Amino acid sequence: MTPIRVVIADDHRLMRTGLRRLLEMEPDMEVVGEAADGREAIEVSLREHPDVVLMDISMPGLGGIEAARTITGQLEGTRILFLTIHGEEQYVLEAIQAGAAGYVLKDISSATLVEAVRRVARGGAYVDPEVVPSLLRSLRRQAVPGWEGDSRVLDLLSAREREVLSLVVAGYSNREIARRLYISEKTVKNHLSSIFAKMGVRDRTQAAVRALRAGLKLPG
Numbered sequence: 729m730t731p732i733r734v735v736i737a738d739d740h741r742l743m744r745t746g747l748r749r750l751l752e753m754e755p756d757m758e759v760v761g762e763a764a765d766g767r768e769a770i771e772v773s774l775r776e777h778p779d780v781v782l783m784d785i786s787m788p789g790l791g792g793i794e795a796a797r798t799i800t801g802q803l804e805g806t807r808i809l810f811l812t813i814h815g816e817e818q819y820v821l822e823a824i825q826a827g828a829a830g831y832v833l834k835d836i837s838s839a840t841l842v843e844a845v846r847r848v849a850r851g852g853a854y855v856d857p858e859v860v861p862s863l864l865r866s867l868r869r870q871a872v873p874g875w876e877g878d879s880r881v882l883d884l885l886s887a888r889e890r891e892v893l894s895l896v897v898a899g900y901s902n903r904e905i906a907r908r909l910y911i912s913e914k915t916v917k918n919h920l921s922s923i924f925a926k927m928g929v930r931d932r933t934q935a936a937v938r939a940l941r942a943g944l945k946l947p948g
Contacts, residue, residue, distance in 0.1 A: 729756060731755075731756055731757055731758040732756055732757045732758065732779050732780060732845065732846065732849040733758055733760045733776065733777075733778040733779045733780070734751055734757060734758065734759050734760065734778055734779065734780045734781070734782055734845065735759070735760060735761040735762070735763065735769065735772050735773055735776060735778040735780070735781045735782070736748060736751075736759060736761075736762050736763070736782050737762070737763040737764075737765075737766070737768070737769035737772075737781060737782065737783045737784060737787070737792065737795065738763075738764070738782075738783075738784040738787070738811070739764050739765060739784065739786075739787040739788055741764070743784075744762050744764075747759075747782060747811075748762070750838055750841070750842070751782075751842070751845065754842055756846070757842075757845065760776045760778055761773075761775070761776045761778065764787070764788075765787045765788050765789045765790055766787055766789060766790030766791050766792060766794055766795030767789060767790045767795070769781060769783060769792070769795045769799070770790075770795050770798050770799060773799045773803060773806055774799075774802065774803065777803060777805065777806065778806055779805070779806065779807065779849045780806070780807050780808075780809055780845055780848055780849050781796075781799060781806060781807070781808050781809070782809050782811055782845065783795065783796060783808055783809065783810050783811065784810070784811060784812055785810060785812040785814055785819060785823070786812070786813075786814070792810060792812070792823075793819075793822050793823060793826050794826075796808045796810075796823065796826040796827055796828055797826045797827065799827075800826065800827030801827070807829040807830075807848045807849065807851075808823075808826070808827060808828045808829055808830070809828070809829060809830035809831075809832065809844060809845060809848045809854070810823050810828050810830065810831045810832070811832055811833075811834060811841070812831075812832075812833065812834060813833065813834050814833075815833055815856075815858055815859045817859075820855075820859050824933055824934075824937055825937075827931065827933060828933065829848045829852075829853050829854075829932075829933055830844050830847070830848040830853055830854040830855065831854075831855050831856060831859060832844050832854065832855075832856040833856050833858055833859065836856060847899060847901065850901035850902075850903065850904075851901045851902050851903075851932070852899045852900055852901040852904070853896070853897075853899045853932065853933060853936060854899055855899075880942075881926075881927055881938060881939075881942050882939070882942045882943075882944060884926040884927070885923060885926060885927075888909075888919065889919055889922060889923050889926075890944070891909065892905060892909070892916060892919045892920065892923065893923055893935060893936075893939050893944060894939075894944055894945065895908060895909075896920070896932050896935060896936055896939075897935075897936040897939050897940065897944060902916045902917060902920075920932065920935075923935060927939075
């Protein structure tokens with residue numbers, strides 16, 4: 729099995745050391761680089777092409793949000809998982825708009841963090857339950873440029889596409905969606921391509937945000 733390649737970006741050396749030790753205890757994970765600020769995170773990511781960048785938000789110089797925009801814009805296969813003390817809705821929304829696939833707070837358990845890394849690496853998403861209420865409040869209140877028709881966007885999708893989208897919002901990977909719906913991963917990818925085109929978004933994170941704004945119901 730090819731290990732999940734991770735870059736850790738945090739301005740506290742002790743935090744980076746602890747995270748490295750935690751992740752390298754897992755047989756399916758490999759830490760391929762560290763960074764103390766956003767610029768270093770970009771440099772290391774462009775060099776190593778990691779699967780996941782575990783990123784703090786508040787760092788000296790270039791912060792995590794700005795670094796995430798650059799990384800997701802240049803490395804299609806690299807996913808950002810924010811690990812931060814900030815649970816305020818403005819930070820969560822900015823992180824998602826910057827292309828984040830996951831957002832967790834630093835008081836989560838080690839086991840939950842490891843699972844979040846795995847889920848994000850598999851193409852899923854993970855948002856800390858502690859920040860979901862503030863995220864939903866923000867999505868209801870704020871307009872995202874170009875997304876004025878969110879309340880009607882779900883009408884553009886077929887019943888199967890809405891079903892796939894609801895599983896994306898719930899954090900399932902393509903493989904998990906395929907198993908749950910008894911279809912192939914290729915079919916899931918085809919549905920996602922159609923969903924993204926109809927919704928006017930570029931990835932599953934933006935699709936999930938827009939779906940939440942539109943009131944999509946999650947699977948039971």
